[in-house]
Amino acid sequence: MKAVQTADVEVTKTVDDYSFDRVPEEKRNMGWFSVTNITFGIATAIFYFQMGSVMALQFGAINAIISAIYAIIVAGILGTVISYLSAKSGMNVNLMSRSGFGYIGASLTSLIYASNFIMYCAFEGMILVAAVHAFFPSIPVWLLIIVFGTIIIPLNWFGIKQLDKLQKWSLPIFAIFLIVTIIVAWNKTSLYEGSFWTYMPEGVQIGGSALLLCIGMQHGIMGLTALLGSDYARFLKPKDLKLGSVMIGFIPQIFCFGVMGGLGIWFGVRLGESNPGVYIVTLLGLGGVLFTLLTQLRINVTNIYSASLSLSNFFENVFHFKPGRRFWVVVAGVVSMGLMLGGILDHLSAAMTFQGVFLMTWAAILVTDALVVKKLMKIVPEGYEAKQEKLFKWNPVGVAPLVIASILGTIAALGYMGTFLQSTASFFAAVLASILTVIVAKATNGQYYYKESAVRKAKKEKEPRSSNSEGREAESY
Ligand SMILES: Nc1nc2[nH]cnc2c(=O)[nH]1
Numbered sequence: 001m002k003a004v005q006t007a008d009v010e011v012t013k014t015v016d017d018y019s020f021d022r023v024p025e026e027k028r029n030m031g032w033f034s035v036t037n038i039t040f041g042i043a044t045a046i047f048y049f050q051m052g053s054v055m056a057l058q059f060g061a062i063n064a065i066i067s068a069i070y071a072i073i074v075a076g077i078l079g080t081v082i083s084y085l086s087a088k089s090g091m092n093v094n095l096m097s098r099s100g101f102g103y104i105g106a107s108l109t110s111l112i113y114a115s116n117f118i119m120y121c122a123f124e125g126m127i128l129v130a131a132v133h134a135f136f137p138s139i140p141v142w143l144l145i146i147v148f149g150t151i152i153i154p155l156n157w158f159g160i161k162q163l164d165k166l167q168k169w170s171l172p173i174f175a176i177f178l179i180v181t182i183i184v185a186w187n188k189t190s191l192y193e194g195s196f197w198t199y200m201p202e203g204v205q206i207g208g209s210a211l212l213l214c215i216g217m218q219h220g221i222m223g224l225t226a227l228l229g230s231d232y233a234r235f236l237k238p239k240d241l242k243l244g245s246v247m248i249g250f251i252p253q254i255f256c257f258g259v260m261g262g263l264g265i266w267f268g269v270r271l272g273e274s275n276p277g278v279y280i281v282t283l284l285g286l287g288g289v290l291f292t293l294l295t296q297l298r299i300n301v302t303n304i305y306s307a308s309l310s311l312s313n314f315f316e317n318v319f320h321f322k323p324g325r326r327f328w329v330v331v332a333g334v335v336s337m338g339l340m341l342g343g344i345l346d347h348l349s350a351a352m353t354f355q356g357v358f359l360m361t362w363a364a365i366l367v368t369d370a371l372v373v374k375k376l377m378k379i380v381p382e383g384y385e386a387k388q389e390k391l392f393k394w395n396p397v398g399v400a401p402l403v404i405a406s407i408l409g410t411i412a413a414l415g416y417m418g419t420f421l422q423s424t425a426s427f428f429a430a431v432l433a434s435i436l437t438v439i440v441a442k443a444t445n446g447q448y449y450y451k452e453s454a455v456r457k458a459k460k461e462k463e464p465r466s467s468n469s470e471g472r473e474a475e476s477y
Pocket residue numbers: 042045047048120121124221224225228299303
C-alpha cells in the first residue's frame with residue numbers, strides 16, 4: 001500500500017503544476033531571467049502594436065505615449081507587489097485570494113480569471129487565423145481555427161518547464177522578425193512627413209478627452225498584465241526575490257506598453273494603418289504571416305497555461321474535482337476553439353469591459369490586503385493559507401469591495417456615468433476597492449481570514465487582555 005502511495009505521490013509530483021497549493025521551497029528554482037522570459041510571451045503579442053497604432057491614429061501620438069507611461073507605472077507597481085507576494089508565498093493569485101476572499105469567494109475570482117484567458121485565447125487565435133487566411137484564402141477559416149486551436153494543447157502538456165523552453169527558443173526568432181519589420185518599414189516612405197511623435201489628427205489636442213480615451217484603452221488590459229506574473233513568479237528562487245519581483249513586475253509592462261506599444265504608434269503613423277494584421281503582412285508577405293504565427297502561439301500557450309491553472313483551482317475548490325491540469329488544458333483549448341468557430345467574440349465587448357475593471361480591482365485588493373491590512377495595520381498576520389479546512393467559505397474583506405467596485409466600475413466603463421468616468425472607471429474602481437478593503441477589514445477585525453484565529457479571538461475576548469499574538473498561523477507565508 002505504501003509503495004502505491006509513494007508511486008502516486010511521484011506521479012502527481014511530475015505532473016503537478018501546484019494548482020492547489022504553494023510551490024514547495026525546494027521547487028522554487030527558476031532564476032528571474034527565466035521567469036521574466038515566460039511573461040515575455042505575453043509582452044510580444046501584436047495586440048500591443050494594435051493598441052499603439054489605434055491610439056496614435058485616433059487620439060494623437062503624444063497622448064498615446066503619455067498613456068503608455070501611465071500604464072507602465074501603475075501596472076508595474078501592482079505587478080511588482082503581486083510578483084513579490086507570489087514569490088514569497090509560492091502561490092499564484094488564485095491561491096493567495098483564498099484567505100482574503102474565502103475559499104468560495106476565491107473560486108469566483110478563479111472562474112472569471114479563467115474565462116478571461118479563454119476569451120483572450122480565442123481573440124488572439126482569430127488574429128492569427130485572419131492573417132493566415134488573408135494570405136492563403138483557399139484554406140477555410142474553420143480548418144485554420146481547428147489547427148491553430150489544437151496546436152497549443154500539446155505545447156502546454158509539460159507545464160512550466162516546457163513554457164520556459166518554448167519562450168526561450170522562440171524569443172530570438174521573434175527579435176529577428178521584429179528587426180526586419182522595423183527595417184522594411186523604415187525604408188518605406190512615411191505617409192506622415194513630421195516626426196512620428198508629433199502626429200495629431202485634426203481637431204485633437206494634447207491631454208483632455210483624447211488622453212483620457214487612451215488611458216481608458218490601457219485600463220482594459222492593465223489589470224491582467226499586473227496579475228499574470230504570479231503564475232510564474234511563485235517558481236522564483238528565493239535569492240532572486242527582490243530583484244526578480246521588480247523585473248517580473250516592470251519588464252513585461254515596459255515591453256508591452258512601451259516597446260510594442262511605442263512601435264505600434266510608429267508603424268501606425270508611418271504607414272497610416274492601424275491594423276497590424278494588415279501592415280505586417282503588407283511589409284513582410286509570407287514572413288509577416290510567420291511572424292504573426294510566432295507571436296500568437298507564444299501568447300496563446302501562456303493563455304492556456306493560466307486558464308488551466310485557474311480552472312483546476314475552481315473545480316478543486318468547489319467540486320473537489322481534480323482530473324489534473326492537463327485535462328483543463330484540453331477543456332480551455334476546446335472552449336476557445338468553440339468561441340472562435342461560433343463567431344461569438346464580436347458579442348463579448350461588454351464582458352471584456354467588465355473583466356478589465358474586475359482584474360484591476362482584484363489586483364488593487366490583493367495589494368491593499370498585503371500592504372495595508374496585514375503589514376501596516378496588522379489586522380491579520382502576513383502570509384497566506386490555501387487549505388479549505390483552515391478557511392471560511394467567504395471573507396467579506398475581499399468579496400464585498402470586489403463586487404461593489406466591479407459593478408460600479410463596469411457601469412461607469414460602459415458610459416452610464418459620463419465620459420470622464422468612462423475612461424477612468426478602472427482606476428476609480430481600484431481606489432474604491434482599496435478603501436473598502438481597509439474599512440471592511442477593520443469592521444470585521446479580520447475574523448474571516450482563518451478559522452483557527454477566529455476561534456482564538458473569540459476565546460481571547462472572554463479572557464483578560466495580555467498579549468497581542470493571535471492568529472499567527474500564516475505568518476511565515
Ligand atoms: N494574458 C494576456 N495578455 C494579453 N494582453 C494582450 N493580449 C493578451 C492575451 O491574449 N493574454
